[in-house]
Amino acid sequence: MSPVTEQWEDVLRTHFALGEELPAVRAAAVFSADSGFFAVAGCDGEDGRRYFRPAADDPAGGLPHAEAVDRAALEALWVAGEENGPAPLVRLGGATWRRESLDQVTDAVTGNDLDLVLLREGDRSMWVVRTRQGLCIFALAHGDNEGHVAEARSFALEFDSFLVGQGY
Known part of the structure; x- marks a missing residue:
């Protein structure tokens, strides 16, 4: 593990440690097109990697070149698409997540526009924020x-602001 990865995982773990007894966020990760998932953490010391593992690492087998497929699927999340068309899907950690919403928000710190996606898989929810730096x-x-879903949204946006403050 690189020192940069260890640093970001420590930052994520610290955010979890400062939270309440039952945190709103179960796991968090940072992804870049260059590095893939380079920082992952789970609450209460849980290994968060299992929620974000690309299909290539899936014990069920996965597809050849699955990492490239995952990146293409992830890129598809940001495309508005037709209203009547099927919602884009992305496969993470052995689950297929469907985009429920796509919004553009303004970062309160920088004023930059951010893409914000809500993903659903059964009764689970995940927020994804994409920055202009490709993270x-x-x-x-x-x-x-639903209160935890709203808090997870805030967590993702706050962590984006933190990364911007660190020069990312």
Whole structure:
């Protein structure tokens, strides 16, 4: 593991350690097109990697060149598409996530526009924020509590602001 990866995982773990007893975010990750998932953490010391593992690492087999397929699927999340067309899908951690919403928000710190996607898989929810620097922040909500879903959204946006403050 690179020192940069260890640093970001420490930052994510610290965010979890400062949270309440039952955190709103179960796991979080940072993704870049250059490095893939380079920082992942789970709440209460849980290994968050299992939620973000690309299909190539899937014990069920996965597809050849699955990492490239995942990146293409991830890129498809940001395309508005037709209203009547099927929602884009992305496969993470052995689950197929469907885009429920796509919004553009303005970062409160920088004023930059950010893409914000809500993904759903059954009763699970995950927010993904894409920055103009090509980074994506993932925040998996803990359980199906809509309050946790809203807090996970805030976590993803706050962590984006933190990364911007660090020069990313």
